[in-house]
Amino acid sequence: MKIAIIDYGAGNIQSILFALKRLGVEGKLSADAEEIKTAQGVIFPGVGEASSAMTKLRATGLDQLIPTLQQPVLGICLGMQLMCRSTAEGNTKGLGIFDVEVKRFSPALKVPQMGWNTIEKLKGPLFDHIPESSYMYLVHSYYAALASETVAQTDYGVAYSSALQKENFYGVQFHPEKSSQLGQQLLQNFLQLCE
């Protein structure tokens, strides 16, 4: 199976490659529009700061490409946030795939939220064989608000979207590649959607 990982200098890609390898799939890091378009599935990673990430996406035209993709697309962490309408981080306009606003956690909380938290109200094929209230690993300072696209939610001072889905676009705030067996199950579910 051909899985493209969008290459825009977005940090910890190696862990995603290793996680796919554990599932018997060789991920291909790519910034090439043709290669991305023809992959069976696309992973949109992201670690770091939103506005500089969007600047990089715009510089290569990837911001135009991603919303037009037809195959299953999985945004992870900042990748998911950039798929939203806008983010308060650097007052950045996102790709607008999900009509959701990304906001900063309250200053009354420790920020970033760092560690394992539960995902609740799970919906859709991404969560097959994943029980309610499973623990996933999260590291983030901004969160996607609850919306009609919410397919999993988590509580950290506020209930927010820990996963979003619209048609072939999926986004998870947590890091499945770092969330032990259940994270691996989620990646496996995504790969199944790509078959």
Added chain:
Amino acid sequence: MLTKRIIPCLDIKDGRTVKGVNFVNLRDAGDPVELARQYAQENADELVFLDISATEQKRKTLADLVYRVAEAIDIPFTVGGGISSVEDVAVLLNNGADKVSINSAAVKQPELINALAQAYGSQCIVVAIDAKQIAGKWKVHLVGGKEPTDLDLFDWAREVEQRGAGEILFTSMDHDGTKNGFANAALAELSAAVNIPIIASGGAGTMDHFTAAFTQGKADAALAASVFHFGEIGLNELKQNLKKEQLAVRL
């Protein structure tokens, strides 16, 4: 609910674990990769690898190790020990480390924290602070606690937060190795002083010490080495005990 994290720490020298390790079912207890895999299976929430080698080969050996650990385990891990530049960090993150921990280099060139946070985001920058009390004041120490500085622990913690650290790993040199419990009063003060997560380190001896680090010390995570390596405290047993004390843990 966000859980309290339990973090085994592995001291590494020339690519091998240093402190004695007592795991009957490990083929090679000196192999950090095998030990990491074991801890991940036992529900460790994260791992920390602290490199203490001083050879010229150090950087390459550590980078290779990070790559092999990332290949083998599916939980987050932090790498620290002698990191002093953006280039050092780039290699470790590209090889699969989730976070890096900087200590002496942050004190000697505090702007490194800003540079790293800007380049890679606060979420992967841990500032490790070793401190001990001198005449009733908590003073930051360098070189594994050997070299005192004039820096006040709490002032320094506030500064590293402002400069973009995403987390603080606080080791009390007064408690490290004693097995008498963590520095709970200082931990609680630290937790009130800054708004980023605090990892408690130094002093773990019993399961109750971990409970106290979370309840009295308000820590977000607790790190220990020998109690885990020698099998004195099992990770699952510890987490069951914390759960019984009404603390949120991942089991």
